[in-house]
Amino acid sequence: MNKTIIAVVLPLAIVACGGGSDADTSDMPMDEPAGNSVTIVTPMNGGQISGNQINVNLSSTVTILPAGDLTEGTGHHHLYLNADLTAADAPVPTVPGSIVHMGDASSSYTFEDVEPGEYTLIAVVADGIHVPLQPWVVDTVMLTVVSGN
Numbered sequence: 001m002n003k004t005i006i007a008v009v010l011p012l013a014i015v016a017c018g019g020g021s022d023a024d025t026s027d028m029p030m031d032e033p034a035g036n037s038v039t040i041v042t043p044m045n046g047g048q049i050s051g052n053q054i055n056v057n058l059s060s061t062v063t064i065l066p067a068g069d070l071t072e073g074t075g076h077h078h079l080y081l082n083a084d085l086t087a088a089d090a091p092v093p094t095v096p097g098s099i100v101h102m103g104d105a106s107s108s109y110t111f112e113d114v115e116p117g118e119y120t121l122i123a124v125v126a127d128g129i130h131v132p133l134q135p136w137v138v139d140t141v142m143l144t145v146v147s148g149n
């Protein structure tokens with residue numbers, strides 16, 4: 001019962017407080033922190049790879065630590081190869097050959113035994129318990145693998 005009353009009263013209170021000024025921009029974040037980023041250094045976006053391996057190299061503005069380290073604002077790399085991003089508020093799953101955790105704090109990874117075809121590679125930095133950092137720290141490249149040699 002009481003919960004319902006509080007839920008109704010709170011929004012009214014906020015409206016009442018904010019009603020005093022016409023162009024009220026005081027609630028807007030004036031100094032948002034510089035966004036963190038991750039970059040897929042290789043493979044190049046739009047590139048073509050010959051063979052059956054995809055060598056991935058990443059760089060990030062986020063401090064990369066091993067999985068399990070819960071230091072605020074840090075994380076480790078995750079790769080999605082031809083897999084859709086998973087939920088923002090849940091740990092990144094593990095799908096062999098498709099969704100990979102680089103839990104040793106490495107910044108490079110090689111996909112082996114890759115079939116020829118079109119690929120979308122997504123890099124995501126997630127925290128020590130594998131939940132993606134918010135706002136998302138993500139990069140995407142498209143590439144083509146052709147059988148070589």
Ligand SMILES: [Cu+2]
Pocket residue numbers: 067076077078092101102103126129130
């Ligand atoms: Cu992880």
